[in-house]
Amino acid sequence: MSEPSVSILIRSGSPTVAESALSNTLGLPLISSAELAPGNPEFYLCYTETGLSLNANDARVSGAVVVDFDSKKLTRRAGDGLRQQNLIKAVGLKKRQTLRVLDATAGLGSDGFLLARAGCEVRLLERNAVVHALLEDGMQRGLKGSAATRDAVSRMQLTRADFVQAAAQLDSYQVIVIDPMYPLRPKSAKSKQSMQLLQRLLGETADAPGILELALHKATERVVVKRAKQSPSxxxxxPDVSFKGSSSRFDVYLTP
Ligand SMILES: C[S@@+](CC[C@H](N)C(=O)[O-])C[C@H]1O[C@@H](n2cnc3c(N)ncnc32)[C@H](O)[C@@H]1O
Structure with a gap:
Protein backbone atom coordinates (compact mmCIF):
# COMPACT_ATOMS: atom_id res chain seq x y z
CA MET A 1 0.00 0.00 0.00
CA SER A 2 1.38 3.45 -0.91
CA GLU A 3 1.94 6.07 1.79
CA PRO A 4 -0.78 8.76 1.96
CA SER A 5 0.20 12.18 0.60
CA VAL A 6 1.00 14.82 3.22
CA SER A 7 1.91 18.51 2.64
CA ILE A 8 2.77 21.40 4.91
CA LEU A 9 0.30 24.25 4.73
CA ILE A 10 1.78 27.75 4.54
CA ARG A 11 -0.33 30.03 6.70
CA SER A 12 0.55 33.32 5.01
CA GLY A 13 2.14 34.51 1.75
CA SER A 14 5.62 33.00 2.15
CA PRO A 15 6.76 30.12 4.35
CA THR A 16 7.95 30.84 7.87
CA VAL A 17 11.31 29.53 9.09
CA ALA A 18 9.50 26.78 11.01
CA GLU A 19 7.42 25.73 7.98
CA SER A 20 10.51 25.58 5.73
CA ALA A 21 12.49 23.67 8.35
CA LEU A 22 9.70 21.12 8.76
CA SER A 23 9.44 20.73 4.98
CA ASN A 24 13.19 20.04 4.79
CA THR A 25 13.22 17.65 7.73
CA LEU A 26 10.28 15.60 6.53
CA GLY A 27 10.93 15.98 2.80
CA LEU A 28 7.32 17.13 2.35
CA PRO A 29 6.12 19.86 -0.03
CA LEU A 30 4.89 23.27 1.11
CA ILE A 31 1.45 24.23 -0.13
CA SER A 32 -0.78 27.32 0.14
CA SER A 33 -4.47 27.06 1.03
CA ALA A 34 -5.34 28.10 -2.54
CA GLU A 35 -3.51 25.00 -3.80
CA LEU A 36 -5.47 22.58 -1.57
CA ALA A 37 -7.79 20.51 -3.75
CA PRO A 38 -10.31 18.09 -2.21
CA GLY A 39 -8.38 14.99 -1.16
CA ASN A 40 -5.12 16.24 -2.67
CA PRO A 41 -3.00 16.03 -0.62
CA GLU A 42 -4.80 13.58 1.66
CA PHE A 43 -3.37 15.21 4.82
CA TYR A 44 -1.69 18.46 5.72
CA LEU A 45 0.39 19.63 8.64
CA CYS A 46 -0.12 23.18 9.83
CA TYR A 47 1.36 25.38 12.59
CA THR A 48 -1.48 26.91 14.60
CA GLU A 49 -1.62 28.89 17.84
CA THR A 50 -2.02 25.61 19.72
CA GLY A 51 0.87 23.83 18.00
CA LEU A 52 1.64 21.66 14.99
CA SER A 53 -1.57 20.02 13.82
CA LEU A 54 -2.33 17.14 11.47
CA ASN A 55 -5.50 17.53 9.43
CA ALA A 56 -7.29 15.26 6.97
CA ASN A 57 -7.95 17.19 3.76
CA ASP A 58 -11.48 15.87 3.69
CA ALA A 59 -14.53 17.96 4.58
CA ARG A 60 -16.20 14.85 6.09
CA VAL A 61 -13.45 14.46 8.69
CA SER A 62 -13.60 16.98 11.50
CA GLY A 63 -10.93 17.69 14.05
CA ALA A 64 -7.17 17.79 13.94
CA VAL A 65 -4.42 16.04 15.84
CA VAL A 66 -2.27 18.19 18.11
CA VAL A 67 -0.14 16.80 20.92
CA ASP A 68 -1.04 18.76 24.05
CA PHE A 69 0.21 17.35 27.34
CA ASP A 70 -1.66 20.07 29.24
CA SER A 71 -5.00 19.10 27.66
CA LYS A 72 -7.95 18.64 30.01
CA LYS A 73 -8.10 14.94 29.19
CA LEU A 74 -4.46 14.20 30.01
CA THR A 75 -4.50 16.48 33.06
CA ARG A 76 -7.49 14.50 34.38
CA ARG A 77 -5.79 11.17 33.65
CA ALA A 78 -2.58 12.36 35.31
CA GLY A 79 -4.48 13.45 38.43
CA ASP A 80 -4.61 11.87 41.87
CA GLY A 81 -5.56 8.42 40.65
CA LEU A 82 -2.57 8.08 38.33
CA ARG A 83 -0.83 5.33 40.32
CA GLN A 84 -4.06 3.31 40.35
CA GLN A 85 -4.25 3.27 36.56
CA ASN A 86 -3.69 0.00 34.78
CA LEU A 87 -0.78 1.29 32.69
CA ILE A 88 1.12 2.30 35.82
CA LYS A 89 0.25 -0.93 37.63
CA ALA A 90 1.26 -2.95 34.56
CA VAL A 91 4.79 -1.51 34.40
CA GLY A 92 5.24 -2.45 38.06
CA LEU A 93 5.95 1.00 39.49
CA LYS A 94 4.13 0.14 42.76
CA LYS A 95 6.06 1.74 45.62
CA ARG A 96 9.11 2.49 43.51
CA GLN A 97 9.76 6.10 42.61
CA THR A 98 11.07 5.49 39.12
CA LEU A 99 11.74 2.93 36.40
CA ARG A 100 13.63 3.04 33.12
CA VAL A 101 10.99 2.46 30.48
CA LEU A 102 11.23 2.16 26.71
CA ASP A 103 8.01 3.09 24.92
CA ALA A 104 8.82 1.25 21.69
CA THR A 105 5.74 2.50 19.79
CA ALA A 106 5.35 6.07 21.03
CA GLY A 107 2.54 7.33 18.75
CA LEU A 108 1.17 10.61 20.12
CA GLY A 109 2.96 10.02 23.42
CA SER A 110 0.01 9.86 25.83
CA ASP A 111 1.11 6.62 27.47
CA GLY A 112 4.75 7.71 27.57
CA PHE A 113 3.73 11.01 29.14
CA LEU A 114 1.61 9.33 31.84
CA LEU A 115 4.54 7.05 32.68
CA ALA A 116 6.80 10.09 32.97
CA ARG A 117 4.21 11.90 35.11
CA ALA A 118 4.27 8.88 37.43
CA GLY A 119 8.05 9.26 37.77
CA CYS A 120 9.49 6.97 35.08
CA GLU A 121 12.41 7.90 32.83
CA VAL A 122 10.91 7.23 29.41
CA ARG A 123 12.69 6.74 26.11
CA LEU A 124 10.21 6.95 23.24
CA LEU A 125 10.69 5.53 19.76
CA GLU A 126 8.45 6.47 16.86
CA ARG A 127 9.10 5.26 13.34
CA ASN A 128 6.62 7.41 11.40
CA ALA A 129 8.10 10.80 10.47
CA VAL A 130 4.83 12.77 10.67
CA VAL A 131 3.79 11.26 14.01
CA HIS A 132 7.32 11.88 15.31
CA ALA A 133 7.08 15.56 14.26
CA LEU A 134 3.73 15.98 16.06
CA LEU A 135 5.09 14.41 19.22
CA GLU A 136 8.33 16.37 19.11
CA ASP A 137 6.34 19.60 18.77
CA GLY A 138 4.12 18.60 21.71
CA MET A 139 7.17 17.85 23.84
CA GLN A 140 8.77 21.20 23.01
CA ARG A 141 5.59 23.00 24.07
CA GLY A 142 5.32 20.72 27.10
CA LEU A 143 8.69 22.06 28.28
CA LYS A 144 7.03 25.50 28.47
CA GLY A 145 3.77 24.22 29.96
CA SER A 146 2.55 23.71 33.51
CA ALA A 147 5.12 22.80 36.17
CA ALA A 148 3.95 19.16 36.33
CA THR A 149 4.10 18.81 32.53
CA ARG A 150 7.54 20.43 32.33
CA ASP A 151 8.78 18.05 34.98
CA ALA A 152 7.36 14.99 33.18
CA VAL A 153 8.53 16.00 29.70
CA SER A 154 12.04 16.56 31.05
CA ARG A 155 12.06 12.80 31.80
CA MET A 156 11.05 11.93 28.21
CA GLN A 157 13.52 11.37 25.41
CA LEU A 158 12.19 10.93 21.88
CA THR A 159 14.00 9.31 18.96
CA ARG A 160 12.74 8.76 15.45
CA ALA A 161 13.50 5.09 14.93
CA ASP A 162 12.00 1.70 14.31
CA PHE A 163 12.36 -0.39 17.45
CA VAL A 164 13.22 -3.54 15.53
CA GLN A 165 15.96 -1.83 13.55
CA ALA A 166 17.32 0.17 16.50
CA ALA A 167 17.14 -2.58 19.15
CA ALA A 168 20.76 -3.70 18.88
CA GLN A 169 22.01 -0.15 19.62
CA LEU A 170 19.65 0.52 22.53
CA ASP A 171 20.64 0.55 26.21
CA SER A 172 18.82 -1.87 28.42
CA TYR A 173 15.50 -0.91 29.97
CA GLN A 174 13.69 -2.42 32.92
CA VAL A 175 10.37 -2.26 31.11
CA ILE A 176 9.42 -2.11 27.43
CA VAL A 177 5.92 -0.98 26.49
CA ILE A 178 4.41 -1.90 23.13
CA ASP A 179 1.13 -0.51 21.82
CA PRO A 180 0.73 -2.24 18.48
CA MET A 181 -1.61 -1.04 15.80
CA TYR A 182 -5.08 -2.53 15.92
CA PRO A 183 -8.21 -1.63 13.96
CA LEU A 184 -10.47 0.80 15.80
CA ARG A 185 -13.97 -0.43 16.35
CA PRO A 186 -16.69 1.93 15.02
CA LYS A 187 -18.18 2.23 18.53
CA SER A 188 -15.11 4.00 19.84
CA ALA A 189 -14.69 6.18 16.75
CA LYS A 190 -16.13 9.35 18.28
CA SER A 191 -14.19 9.36 21.51
CA LYS A 192 -10.90 8.51 19.81
CA GLN A 193 -10.94 11.03 16.99
CA SER A 194 -7.21 11.66 17.17
CA MET A 195 -6.43 7.94 17.08
CA GLN A 196 -8.78 7.55 14.11
CA LEU A 197 -6.97 10.24 12.16
CA LEU A 198 -3.68 8.63 13.11
CA GLN A 199 -4.99 5.30 11.90
CA ARG A 200 -6.00 6.87 8.58
CA LEU A 201 -2.51 8.33 8.21
CA LEU A 202 -0.76 5.09 9.08
CA GLY A 203 -3.17 2.96 7.04
CA GLU A 204 -2.69 -0.75 7.19
CA THR A 205 0.96 -0.55 8.27
CA ALA A 206 1.81 -3.96 9.58
CA ASP A 207 3.45 -4.47 12.94
CA ALA A 208 7.05 -5.53 12.63
CA PRO A 209 7.21 -9.30 13.02
CA GLY A 210 9.07 -10.43 16.12
CA ILE A 211 8.58 -7.16 18.03
CA LEU A 212 7.35 -8.93 21.19
CA GLU A 213 10.13 -11.55 21.14
CA LEU A 214 12.70 -8.80 20.68
CA ALA A 215 11.24 -6.77 23.56
CA LEU A 216 11.29 -9.85 25.80
CA HIS A 217 14.94 -10.29 24.95
CA LYS A 218 15.82 -6.62 25.66
CA ALA A 219 13.76 -5.82 28.79
CA THR A 220 15.35 -6.72 32.12
CA GLU A 221 12.09 -6.96 34.09
CA ARG A 222 8.97 -7.04 31.94
CA VAL A 223 7.22 -6.23 28.69
CA VAL A 224 3.79 -4.62 28.68
CA VAL A 225 1.58 -4.94 25.60
CA LYS A 226 -1.48 -2.72 25.27
CA ARG A 227 -4.46 -4.42 23.66
CA ALA A 228 -8.10 -3.62 22.98
CA LYS A 229 -10.11 -5.18 25.82
CA GLN A 230 -11.53 -8.04 23.76
CA SER A 231 -8.50 -8.68 21.52
CA PRO A 232 -6.67 -11.96 21.77
CA SER A 233 -3.22 -11.85 23.34
CA PRO A 239 0.69 -13.08 29.42
CA ASP A 240 1.77 -13.68 33.03
CA VAL A 241 -0.83 -11.18 34.21
CA SER A 242 -3.34 -8.77 32.63
CA PHE A 243 -4.84 -5.49 33.81
CA LYS A 244 -8.25 -4.91 32.22
CA GLY A 245 -9.95 -1.55 31.86
CA SER A 246 -13.18 -0.46 30.21
CA SER A 247 -11.71 -0.33 26.70
CA SER A 248 -8.13 -1.50 26.88
CA ARG A 249 -6.07 -4.19 28.53
CA PHE A 250 -2.41 -4.33 29.50
CA ASP A 251 -0.82 -7.76 29.15
CA VAL A 252 2.33 -8.21 31.21
CA TYR A 253 5.11 -10.63 30.28
CA LEU A 254 7.78 -11.08 32.94
CA THR A 255 11.25 -11.61 31.57
CA PRO A 256 13.26 -14.55 32.87
C1 LIG B 1 -1.25 2.67 18.56
S1 LIG B 1 0.01 3.89 18.29
C2 LIG B 1 0.68 4.18 19.88
C3 LIG B 1 -0.15 5.13 20.70
C4 LIG B 1 0.55 5.53 21.98
N1 LIG B 1 0.60 4.45 22.94
C5 LIG B 1 -0.07 6.76 22.60
O1 LIG B 1 -0.31 6.76 23.83
O2 LIG B 1 -0.29 7.75 21.88
C6 LIG B 1 1.30 2.97 17.57
C7 LIG B 1 2.47 3.81 17.06
O3 LIG B 1 3.60 2.98 17.02
C8 LIG B 1 4.36 3.27 15.88
N2 LIG B 1 5.11 2.05 15.59
C9 LIG B 1 4.62 0.85 15.18
N3 LIG B 1 5.63 -0.05 15.08
C10 LIG B 1 6.78 0.59 15.44
C11 LIG B 1 8.13 0.17 15.55
N4 LIG B 1 8.50 -1.07 15.21
N5 LIG B 1 9.06 1.06 15.97
C12 LIG B 1 8.68 2.34 16.29
N6 LIG B 1 7.39 2.79 16.19
C13 LIG B 1 6.45 1.93 15.78
C14 LIG B 1 3.34 3.65 14.83
O4 LIG B 1 3.93 4.47 13.81
C15 LIG B 1 2.32 4.39 15.67
O5 LIG B 1 2.56 5.77 15.70
Missing amino acids: YTGLS
Whole structure:
Protein backbone atom coordinates (compact mmCIF):
# COMPACT_ATOMS: atom_id res chain seq x y z
CA MET A 1 0.00 0.00 0.00
CA SER A 2 1.38 3.45 -0.91
CA GLU A 3 1.94 6.07 1.79
CA PRO A 4 -0.78 8.76 1.96
CA SER A 5 0.20 12.18 0.60
CA VAL A 6 1.00 14.82 3.22
CA SER A 7 1.91 18.51 2.64
CA ILE A 8 2.77 21.40 4.91
CA LEU A 9 0.30 24.25 4.73
CA ILE A 10 1.78 27.75 4.54
CA ARG A 11 -0.33 30.03 6.70
CA SER A 12 0.55 33.32 5.01
CA GLY A 13 2.14 34.51 1.75
CA SER A 14 5.62 33.00 2.15
CA PRO A 15 6.76 30.12 4.35
CA THR A 16 7.95 30.84 7.87
CA VAL A 17 11.31 29.53 9.09
CA ALA A 18 9.50 26.78 11.01
CA GLU A 19 7.42 25.73 7.98
CA SER A 20 10.51 25.58 5.73
CA ALA A 21 12.49 23.67 8.35
CA LEU A 22 9.70 21.12 8.76
CA SER A 23 9.44 20.73 4.98
CA ASN A 24 13.19 20.04 4.79
CA THR A 25 13.22 17.65 7.73
CA LEU A 26 10.28 15.60 6.53
CA GLY A 27 10.93 15.98 2.80
CA LEU A 28 7.32 17.13 2.35
CA PRO A 29 6.12 19.86 -0.03
CA LEU A 30 4.89 23.27 1.11
CA ILE A 31 1.45 24.23 -0.13
CA SER A 32 -0.78 27.32 0.14
CA SER A 33 -4.47 27.06 1.03
CA ALA A 34 -5.34 28.10 -2.54
CA GLU A 35 -3.51 25.00 -3.80
CA LEU A 36 -5.47 22.58 -1.57
CA ALA A 37 -7.79 20.51 -3.75
CA PRO A 38 -10.31 18.09 -2.21
CA GLY A 39 -8.38 14.99 -1.16
CA ASN A 40 -5.12 16.24 -2.67
CA PRO A 41 -3.00 16.03 -0.62
CA GLU A 42 -4.80 13.58 1.66
CA PHE A 43 -3.37 15.21 4.82
CA TYR A 44 -1.69 18.46 5.72
CA LEU A 45 0.39 19.63 8.64
CA CYS A 46 -0.12 23.18 9.83
CA TYR A 47 1.36 25.38 12.59
CA THR A 48 -1.48 26.91 14.60
CA GLU A 49 -1.62 28.89 17.84
CA THR A 50 -2.02 25.61 19.72
CA GLY A 51 0.87 23.83 18.00
CA LEU A 52 1.64 21.66 14.99
CA SER A 53 -1.57 20.02 13.82
CA LEU A 54 -2.33 17.14 11.47
CA ASN A 55 -5.50 17.53 9.43
CA ALA A 56 -7.29 15.26 6.97
CA ASN A 57 -7.95 17.19 3.76
CA ASP A 58 -11.48 15.87 3.69
CA ALA A 59 -14.53 17.96 4.58
CA ARG A 60 -16.20 14.85 6.09
CA VAL A 61 -13.45 14.46 8.69
CA SER A 62 -13.60 16.98 11.50
CA GLY A 63 -10.93 17.69 14.05
CA ALA A 64 -7.17 17.79 13.94
CA VAL A 65 -4.42 16.04 15.84
CA VAL A 66 -2.27 18.19 18.11
CA VAL A 67 -0.14 16.80 20.92
CA ASP A 68 -1.04 18.76 24.05
CA PHE A 69 0.21 17.35 27.34
CA ASP A 70 -1.66 20.07 29.24
CA SER A 71 -5.00 19.10 27.66
CA LYS A 72 -7.95 18.64 30.01
CA LYS A 73 -8.10 14.94 29.19
CA LEU A 74 -4.46 14.20 30.01
CA THR A 75 -4.50 16.48 33.06
CA ARG A 76 -7.49 14.50 34.38
CA ARG A 77 -5.79 11.17 33.65
CA ALA A 78 -2.58 12.36 35.31
CA GLY A 79 -4.48 13.45 38.43
CA ASP A 80 -4.61 11.87 41.87
CA GLY A 81 -5.56 8.42 40.65
CA LEU A 82 -2.57 8.08 38.33
CA ARG A 83 -0.83 5.33 40.32
CA GLN A 84 -4.06 3.31 40.35
CA GLN A 85 -4.25 3.27 36.56
CA ASN A 86 -3.69 0.00 34.78
CA LEU A 87 -0.78 1.29 32.69
CA ILE A 88 1.12 2.30 35.82
CA LYS A 89 0.25 -0.93 37.63
CA ALA A 90 1.26 -2.95 34.56
CA VAL A 91 4.79 -1.51 34.40
CA GLY A 92 5.24 -2.45 38.06
CA LEU A 93 5.95 1.00 39.49
CA LYS A 94 4.13 0.14 42.76
CA LYS A 95 6.06 1.74 45.62
CA ARG A 96 9.11 2.49 43.51
CA GLN A 97 9.76 6.10 42.61
CA THR A 98 11.07 5.49 39.12
CA LEU A 99 11.74 2.93 36.40
CA ARG A 100 13.63 3.04 33.12
CA VAL A 101 10.99 2.46 30.48
CA LEU A 102 11.23 2.16 26.71
CA ASP A 103 8.01 3.09 24.92
CA ALA A 104 8.82 1.25 21.69
CA THR A 105 5.74 2.50 19.79
CA ALA A 106 5.35 6.07 21.03
CA GLY A 107 2.54 7.33 18.75
CA LEU A 108 1.17 10.61 20.12
CA GLY A 109 2.96 10.02 23.42
CA SER A 110 0.01 9.86 25.83
CA ASP A 111 1.11 6.62 27.47
CA GLY A 112 4.75 7.71 27.57
CA PHE A 113 3.73 11.01 29.14
CA LEU A 114 1.61 9.33 31.84
CA LEU A 115 4.54 7.05 32.68
CA ALA A 116 6.80 10.09 32.97
CA ARG A 117 4.21 11.90 35.11
CA ALA A 118 4.27 8.88 37.43
CA GLY A 119 8.05 9.26 37.77
CA CYS A 120 9.49 6.97 35.08
CA GLU A 121 12.41 7.90 32.83
CA VAL A 122 10.91 7.23 29.41
CA ARG A 123 12.69 6.74 26.11
CA LEU A 124 10.21 6.95 23.24
CA LEU A 125 10.69 5.53 19.76
CA GLU A 126 8.45 6.47 16.86
CA ARG A 127 9.10 5.26 13.34
CA ASN A 128 6.62 7.41 11.40
CA ALA A 129 8.10 10.80 10.47
CA VAL A 130 4.83 12.77 10.67
CA VAL A 131 3.79 11.26 14.01
CA HIS A 132 7.32 11.88 15.31
CA ALA A 133 7.08 15.56 14.26
CA LEU A 134 3.73 15.98 16.06
CA LEU A 135 5.09 14.41 19.22
CA GLU A 136 8.33 16.37 19.11
CA ASP A 137 6.34 19.60 18.77
CA GLY A 138 4.12 18.60 21.71
CA MET A 139 7.17 17.85 23.84
CA GLN A 140 8.77 21.20 23.01
CA ARG A 141 5.59 23.00 24.07
CA GLY A 142 5.32 20.72 27.10
CA LEU A 143 8.69 22.06 28.28
CA LYS A 144 7.03 25.50 28.47
CA GLY A 145 3.77 24.22 29.96
CA SER A 146 2.55 23.71 33.51
CA ALA A 147 5.12 22.80 36.17
CA ALA A 148 3.95 19.16 36.33
CA THR A 149 4.10 18.81 32.53
CA ARG A 150 7.54 20.43 32.33
CA ASP A 151 8.78 18.05 34.98
CA ALA A 152 7.36 14.99 33.18
CA VAL A 153 8.53 16.00 29.70
CA SER A 154 12.04 16.56 31.05
CA ARG A 155 12.06 12.80 31.80
CA MET A 156 11.05 11.93 28.21
CA GLN A 157 13.52 11.37 25.41
CA LEU A 158 12.19 10.93 21.88
CA THR A 159 14.00 9.31 18.96
CA ARG A 160 12.74 8.76 15.45
CA ALA A 161 13.50 5.09 14.93
CA ASP A 162 12.00 1.70 14.31
CA PHE A 163 12.36 -0.39 17.45
CA VAL A 164 13.22 -3.54 15.53
CA GLN A 165 15.96 -1.83 13.55
CA ALA A 166 17.32 0.17 16.50
CA ALA A 167 17.14 -2.58 19.15
CA ALA A 168 20.76 -3.70 18.88
CA GLN A 169 22.01 -0.15 19.62
CA LEU A 170 19.65 0.52 22.53
CA ASP A 171 20.64 0.55 26.21
CA SER A 172 18.82 -1.87 28.42
CA TYR A 173 15.50 -0.91 29.97
CA GLN A 174 13.69 -2.42 32.92
CA VAL A 175 10.37 -2.26 31.11
CA ILE A 176 9.42 -2.11 27.43
CA VAL A 177 5.92 -0.98 26.49
CA ILE A 178 4.41 -1.90 23.13
CA ASP A 179 1.13 -0.51 21.82
CA PRO A 180 0.73 -2.24 18.48
CA MET A 181 -1.61 -1.04 15.80
CA TYR A 182 -5.08 -2.53 15.92
CA PRO A 183 -8.21 -1.63 13.96
CA LEU A 184 -10.47 0.80 15.80
CA ARG A 185 -13.97 -0.43 16.35
CA PRO A 186 -16.69 1.93 15.02
CA LYS A 187 -18.18 2.23 18.53
CA SER A 188 -15.11 4.00 19.84
CA ALA A 189 -14.69 6.18 16.75
CA LYS A 190 -16.13 9.35 18.28
CA SER A 191 -14.19 9.36 21.51
CA LYS A 192 -10.90 8.51 19.81
CA GLN A 193 -10.94 11.03 16.99
CA SER A 194 -7.21 11.66 17.17
CA MET A 195 -6.43 7.94 17.08
CA GLN A 196 -8.78 7.55 14.11
CA LEU A 197 -6.97 10.24 12.16
CA LEU A 198 -3.68 8.63 13.11
CA GLN A 199 -4.99 5.30 11.90
CA ARG A 200 -6.00 6.87 8.58
CA LEU A 201 -2.51 8.33 8.21
CA LEU A 202 -0.76 5.09 9.08
CA GLY A 203 -3.17 2.96 7.04
CA GLU A 204 -2.69 -0.75 7.19
CA THR A 205 0.96 -0.55 8.27
CA ALA A 206 1.81 -3.96 9.58
CA ASP A 207 3.45 -4.47 12.94
CA ALA A 208 7.05 -5.53 12.63
CA PRO A 209 7.21 -9.30 13.02
CA GLY A 210 9.07 -10.43 16.12
CA ILE A 211 8.58 -7.16 18.03
CA LEU A 212 7.35 -8.93 21.19
CA GLU A 213 10.13 -11.55 21.14
CA LEU A 214 12.70 -8.80 20.68
CA ALA A 215 11.24 -6.77 23.56
CA LEU A 216 11.29 -9.85 25.80
CA HIS A 217 14.94 -10.29 24.95
CA LYS A 218 15.82 -6.62 25.66
CA ALA A 219 13.76 -5.82 28.79
CA THR A 220 15.35 -6.72 32.12
CA GLU A 221 12.09 -6.96 34.09
CA ARG A 222 8.97 -7.04 31.94
CA VAL A 223 7.22 -6.23 28.69
CA VAL A 224 3.79 -4.62 28.68
CA VAL A 225 1.58 -4.94 25.60
CA LYS A 226 -1.48 -2.72 25.27
CA ARG A 227 -4.46 -4.42 23.66
CA ALA A 228 -8.10 -3.62 22.98
CA LYS A 229 -10.11 -5.18 25.82
CA GLN A 230 -11.53 -8.04 23.76
CA SER A 231 -8.50 -8.68 21.52
CA PRO A 232 -6.67 -11.96 21.77
CA SER A 233 -3.22 -11.85 23.34
CA TYR A 234 -0.58 -10.46 21.01
CA THR A 235 0.86 -13.15 18.72
CA GLY A 236 -1.06 -15.71 20.82
CA LEU A 237 1.50 -15.67 23.66
CA SER A 238 -0.26 -15.89 27.04
CA PRO A 239 0.69 -13.08 29.42
CA ASP A 240 1.77 -13.68 33.03
CA VAL A 241 -0.83 -11.18 34.21
CA SER A 242 -3.34 -8.77 32.63
CA PHE A 243 -4.84 -5.49 33.81
CA LYS A 244 -8.25 -4.91 32.22
CA GLY A 245 -9.95 -1.55 31.86
CA SER A 246 -13.18 -0.46 30.21
CA SER A 247 -11.71 -0.33 26.70
CA SER A 248 -8.13 -1.50 26.88
CA ARG A 249 -6.07 -4.19 28.53
CA PHE A 250 -2.41 -4.33 29.50
CA ASP A 251 -0.82 -7.76 29.15
CA VAL A 252 2.33 -8.21 31.21
CA TYR A 253 5.11 -10.63 30.28
CA LEU A 254 7.78 -11.08 32.94
CA THR A 255 11.25 -11.61 31.57
CA PRO A 256 13.26 -14.55 32.87
C1 LIG B 1 -1.25 2.67 18.56
S1 LIG B 1 0.01 3.89 18.29
C2 LIG B 1 0.68 4.18 19.88
C3 LIG B 1 -0.15 5.13 20.70
C4 LIG B 1 0.55 5.53 21.98
N1 LIG B 1 0.60 4.45 22.94
C5 LIG B 1 -0.07 6.76 22.60
O1 LIG B 1 -0.31 6.76 23.83
O2 LIG B 1 -0.29 7.75 21.88
C6 LIG B 1 1.30 2.97 17.57
C7 LIG B 1 2.47 3.81 17.06
O3 LIG B 1 3.60 2.98 17.02
C8 LIG B 1 4.36 3.27 15.88
N2 LIG B 1 5.11 2.05 15.59
C9 LIG B 1 4.62 0.85 15.18
N3 LIG B 1 5.63 -0.05 15.08
C10 LIG B 1 6.78 0.59 15.44
C11 LIG B 1 8.13 0.17 15.55
N4 LIG B 1 8.50 -1.07 15.21
N5 LIG B 1 9.06 1.06 15.97
C12 LIG B 1 8.68 2.34 16.29
N6 LIG B 1 7.39 2.79 16.19
C13 LIG B 1 6.45 1.93 15.78
C14 LIG B 1 3.34 3.65 14.83
O4 LIG B 1 3.93 4.47 13.81
C15 LIG B 1 2.32 4.39 15.67
O5 LIG B 1 2.56 5.77 15.70
